Amino acid sequence: MNGWxxxxxxxxxxxxxxxxxxxxxxxxxxxxxxxxxxIKATHISELAQQETQTLEGVHSSEARAAMRELLQKSADRKxxxxxxxxxxxxxxxxxxxxxxxxxLIYIWLAWAVATYVIxxxxxxxxxxxxxxxx
Numbered sequence: 001m002n003g004w005x006x007x008x009x010x011x012x013x014x015x016x017x018x019x020x021x022x023x024x025x026x027x028x029x030x031x032x033x034x035x036x037x038x039i040k041a042t043h044i045s046e047l048a049q050q051e052t053q054t055l056e057g058v059h060s061s062e063a064r065a066a067m068r069e070l071l072q073k074s075a076d077r078k079x080x081x082x083x084x085x086x087x088x089x090x091x092x093x094x095x096x097x098x099x100x101x102x103x104l105i106y107i108w109l110a111w112a113v114a115t116y117v118i119x120x121x122x123x124x125x126x127x128x129x130x131x132x133x134x
Contacts, residue, residue: 004119004123008112008115008116008119011115012108012111012112012115015108015111015112016108019104019107019108022104023100023101023104026097026100026101027093027096027097027100029090029093032086032089032090032093033086033090036082036085036086036089039082040079040082040083040086043078043079043082044075044079047071047074047075047078050071051068051071051075054067054071055067055068055071
């Protein structure tokens with residue numbers, strides 16, 4: 001290997017390390033769960049606010065209990081739907097992570113091949129303009 005090829009190899013290794021650092025930021029199970037828990041907490045606070053506003057106008061205790069029961073059923077349905085979406089995201093997570101890793105490998109491979117071809121082309125042009133010994 002000549003000096004330029006060694007430089008290319010070092011550059012490829014550094015690019016691989018950089019992509020590994022970027023790849024470490026790929027979504028993890030904990031990140032997905034945390035994001036869904038934030039969504040769930042937001043929905044719970046919205047539902048509590050909606051319940052408070054709805055029950056303000058109701059003065060009868062029976063009507064209040066019936067309204068609270070309806071609101072609770074609605075909230076339970078929304079929370080179970082959120083839990084279902086979270087579970088689906090967690091099931092899809094390994095496929096998404098694999099797709100992201102493949103994408104990073106393709107980026108690295110394309111970069112490595114492109115820099116080698118560019119270096120080879122520059123050397124070819126340089127050789128063409130170099131005077132020949134006669």
